[in-house]
Amino acid sequence: MAEPQHFVFALVDEFTHLAFSCAVEPLRIANRYISRPYAWRMVSMDGEPVADRNGVKVAVEGRLDGSCDKGTLIVI
Numbered sequence: 001m002a003e004p005q006h007f008v009f010a011l012v013d014e015f016t017h018l019a020f021s022c023a024v025e026p027l028r029i030a031n032r033y034i035s036r037p038y039a040w041r042m043v044s045m046d047g048e049p050v051a052d053r054n055g056v057k058v059a060v061e062g063r064l065d066g067s068c069d070k071g072t073l074i075v076i
Contacts, residue, residue, distance in 0.1 A: 002036040002037075004037045004039035005038050006038075006040070006041075006070050006072070007027065007073075007074060008040070008041055008043060009023065009024070009074050010042075010064050010073060010074070010075045011050040011058060011060060011076055013050060013051060014051065014052065014053050015076045016053055017052045017053065017054065017058075023074060042059075042060045043062050043063055044060045047060065047062050048060070
């Protein structure tokens with residue numbers, strides 16, 4: 001299997017969940033049909049959960065730092 005293409009989603013306070021879903025869902029669906037999968041992780045500025053516009057807190061995998069250099073950074 002080929003090395004996945006990496007994406008890092010940096011979530012900021014009061015992000016729009018619809019924008020986040022519209023970015024992640026196509027990657028998830030594409031992984032069913034392509035040989036080079038997509039991989040992603042979610043980060044925040046401080047590594048703490050981030051509340052979206054509706055107040056729903058979303059867990060992240062870490063904070064935005066130098067370890068995010070691998071892949072494409074998308075700020076939501």
